[in-house]
Amino acid sequence: MTKPDFKRLLTVGPAVAMTAVSMVLTLAVIVMWLGGSMPWGIALVVGVGLDGGWLATLAYERRLARQGDHSNAITGVGWGFGAVATGVLVAHALGEPSPGPWLAVAWLPLAAKALWLVHGLWERTALTPAALDRIATIQQGARDQAAIARAELRAEAGTEETRLDAVTGAGKRVAEAQAKAARRLSGAWSELDGVRQGDGTGRALTCVTERVAPASQDASQPRWQLPVWGSFEELAAIEAPALTDDAIDRIVTELRASTNPPMTYNALAAAFRKAGHSAGETRLRASWKRVTTAEAVGQ
Structure with missing residues (x-):
């Protein structure tokens, strides 16, 4: 049994079973109800006529459904037979000393009709295996594309995060190198300035070279002036006259x-x-x- 046949059996099986039970109950109730006032053969004919009309209407409605057609009149007649069968069961139940059990099964004709309606809806919306396979392929393709797009976004996000980490690390190393160089340069300048300000510097240097600066009033020996590293006065730029x-x-x-x-x-x-x-x-x-x-x- 193929998968579509199995699904069809799931909808048509309960409808057939409930229809058969409803017809048997209706026939039994009519025979018991009318058997006391007329011969049981006539009561049986009445019950078979009701069930037969219901069955014929149902068969014609199913034929139209298989042809892709629909008739509101036939559908109304079918619901009418179901309502009559239900009415017979309810009337019989109300005449019994214990109506509960009969009322419990009085809804079966209408339920059978509703199950045939569900089966008809399934038939009108059923798809062939090829169509179902194509739909599954399209859905799988959409899921694959969505998964690939998510993976690409995650990869791009990871790459960007790695790049930012590398740039941040490089900037940190550059800043540390600059700070280290600034500290070393500041220390060298402080040491150079201390040496330049000392009185012994000039005497030490004049031992190996000529004096380059005359002695000041406060110093007995001329001072050796080291180059000064610091701010200097910027010369004004020479601006050329603008051409016309x-x-x-x-x-x-x-x-x-x-x-x-x-x-x-x-x-x-x-x-x-x-x-x-x-x-x-x-x-x-x-x-x-x-x-x-x-x-x-x-x-």
């Missing part, structure tokens, strides 16, 4: 005329600055455009 646009145009024209073929802009800019001229990139490029445009118009 006409002067820049004249220089650009001369530079272009100095070569054949004329220089490109990059070569001209390098030659312009190599000649000692100073001008902003924007002004130099604007001058280039004016000169080249004028040359094109003149040709």
